[in-house]
Amino acid sequence: MAKQAKLTIEKDFQISKIDKRIYGSFIEHLGRAVYGGIWQPGHPTADEDGFRRDVLDLVRELQVPIVRYPGGNFVSNFYWEDSVGPVEDRPKRLELAWRSTEPNYIGINEFAKWAKKADTQIMQAVNLGTRGIEAACNLLEYCNHPSGTKYSDLRVKHGVKDPHNIKVWCLGNEMDGPWQTGHKTADEYGHLADETAKAMKQIDPSIELVLCGSSNTGMPTFPEWENTALSWAYDSVDYISLHQYYGNRFNDTANFLAQSDDMDHFIRTVIATCDFVKAKKRAKKNINLSFDEWNVWFHADASDADTMKNRPWQIAPHLLEDHYDFEDALLVGLMLITLMKHSDRVKMACMAQLVNVIAPIMTEENGPVWCQTIYYPLLHASKYGRGIALQPVLTSTKHDTIDFTDVTDVESIAVWNDEKDEVTVFAVNRSLTDDIVLDLDLRSFGDYRLAEHIVLENPDMKAVNTAEHSAVIPKLHTDRTEKDGNFYKANLTKTSWNVLRFVK
Template sequence: MSKSAKMVIDKDYKISRIDKRIYGSFIEHLGRAVYGGIYDPSNKTADELGFRQDVLELVKELEVPIIKYPGGNFVSNFFWEDSVGPLSERPSRLELAWRSLESNEIGLNEFSTWSKKVNSDIMMIVNLGTRGTSSACNLLEYCNHEGGSKYSDLRIKHGVKTPHKIKTWGLGNEMDGTWQIGHKTPDEYGRLAAETARAMRQIDPDIELVSCGSSFAAMPTFPEWEALTLDHTYDLVDFVSLHQYYGNRNNDTENFLAMTEEMEHFIKTVTSTCDYIKAKKRSKRTMNLSFDEWNVWFHSNQDSDNTMKNRPWQKGPALLEDIYNFEDALMVGLMLITLLKHSDRVKIACLAQLVNVIAPIMTEPEGRAWKQTIYYPYLHASKYGRGIALQPMLSSPKHDTADFTDVKDIEAIAVYDDEKETVTIFAVNRNLKDNINLNCGIRSFEGYELLEHIVLECDDLKKSNTAKQETVVPKKVQRTVIEEGEVKTVLAKASWNVIRLGKSNFIRLS
């Protein structure tokens, strides 16, 4: 007997209007993300500034609205002054987080130029590890002040007359982690972040600030870290950060694909902690979340650890170059759905990272840039997931895994683009054995017709793309019809699905 699931979506069942920055990403001065990734003057596609145009075009296709920069762990010993000014005067530094050599050949102004080329804003992270309030304020002045002061005039002297006007700033990175250079206790970090926030707002009152949350949900200090640090920063910042990576370390795919149950609990716990501090302070402000590091990450750790230990102080060594397979793409799709389900509070999210380092885009030093399996769910969500997230009424068969019970076979979300009058259903069938029939009620979308059903599926869960051959790619299928106010479709076993609907007079755009 075939399995079935039911869902209802309605214009009035709204979660939130989606902040487009939920589709952000991350470039860190780590491995080949910058040197050999976005920047490679020796590559045949390089432009006059040394930026790889093939990489640039792949990033533009993703429509990434904001990019976290320059780290990551890198930022906790970053001297921003070294990364600006004449190249001949920029020093090389020992980069302590990843035991590499940072040449500062690409710095703040060059990255700003690149980000404009890919139509992305910057989320700038300040060093609250080895530095503090003073350097953060100087950096903000350099970036955002018009002129007539020491650091704004220095920017102009460096050939950048117009301020960068960076709006979103992170107050350090993973300061709860003992691996972090300049690691701090909750009270130490909370006081420093609060004082830095006050000072930075004196320079530019219009900026948004992100306070460091827990590095991941299993941290022993979670969620006490959030409660103690937000007690200092709650009325001074706009977001608290979350980071989370998952991996199929035990080669148990069912359990791996259920880990978004934990991710959802993480988001709910942080939200509850924020609301507790709001109540404690009698505040009228609601704290939103910046999930500014998330992805699958586990494939490359052993090789990277070996490089950092035995072959340190290289410029742009190959580090954290996970080669993703099909099941990883399913997990990324599930994580995207989870973020959208909580878009009422998650306003910024950054897939970590963007190029070469645990990334959807990979490059060959002398060859081409290519798309990993995880590129496609990220592309589909960014491209079609703009508008209003709708709360689905979903009934699905369930299964148990090693660590989770009552896991829904079908995980789904719908997005209503009220400007283009389209509806997109994102759905993952994480049942590894059975196709599932899905009937979705859409009676409030009268007159809508099927535009397309895009599927990412593969018989081999471990199949990966390579520079020579990209075999895990999406395709359009004829499995869906609309009858009597219902979308009727088949979600193939282990598949990522994008079902797009539009009004009957909808003009198809290329």
């Protein structure tokens, strides 16, 4: 007898309206993300500004609402003044995070132009590693002030009359990490971030500010870092960041697919810490979460280390170009479900990164663009995960792995798009051995019909896509779902990503 799971979808069991910015991404001046990624003059698809149209098409298809820029570790030694003005006058700099040379061909104004073409907004990071309050304020004035002051007039002089009006700003990057240029203790960082935040909001009170949280759950200072940094800056900031990457280093697929449970625990712990500081300060506002770096990342570590150690100071070397397989796509889908489940507090998230560098989109320097396996869960979530996240009332069989207990075979959530009057169910069957029948109870929505059942599956967990061949692509299946009144039975094949869309 087939294994069973059940999801009750109740219109009144609402978590929150999903902030579309949870489907954001990230472009850092790292490897070929910028040079050879979004920008490559001379490429057959390059537009008048040198941006690759084929990449832009895929980014627009993803409907990426916000992109974090320019780092990442890069930002902690970033001199923004070098990235503006006539390109021929811009200096080349040693880039300390990735031991590359930054030519500054693309800077803030060029990236803002790309963002408009990509129909996205910018999440701008400021350097609190080697710099501080003054540089952050000057950059904000340059980007957001209309004119009539030193740095706003400098922007106008550089040919950009209208301000960029960037609304989200990150106060540094991973300042808890000893690898970070300008690494600080929680007290040092919290004090600096608070003072920087207060000064920046004097310039533009409408901006939202993101405080650096822990770089991952394994940091020895987690979660005391959050407690200390927020104790300084709670009143001045709006979000705290979370970063987390997962990998299957020991080739244990079951344990790998359970790691989204760790992500869930991470989010819950940070929320609890934020609310502890809120209680301690007798504050009224909530600090929300910006999960502004997340992905699978482990495939290319050795070659990256060799490049940075033995062949440093290249311009746009091949770095962090993980080639993702099918099981990576499943974990990405599970992580997206986890973000949706916490949409009441997670208001922004950025898959790191967007192009070439641990990315869903890959390019060949003089050839085509292509989609990695992880592109598709992000595409489906971004397109169909807009609306109200519904509290999942889910029953499922469970299993244990080497690191996790009571891992549900099925993970799922439903999103109700009240404007379009449709319900989308996202579900991953992470059982390695069994198909599972998912009973769906849609009684509270009346007579909805199944519009489509999208499935991403492959018998080979290590199957990858390449520029020449896509082994992992979504397919439509009309033969795996049965209707009985307002109930449905959906067959979820073993290790599969499923998107079930119901409409009036």
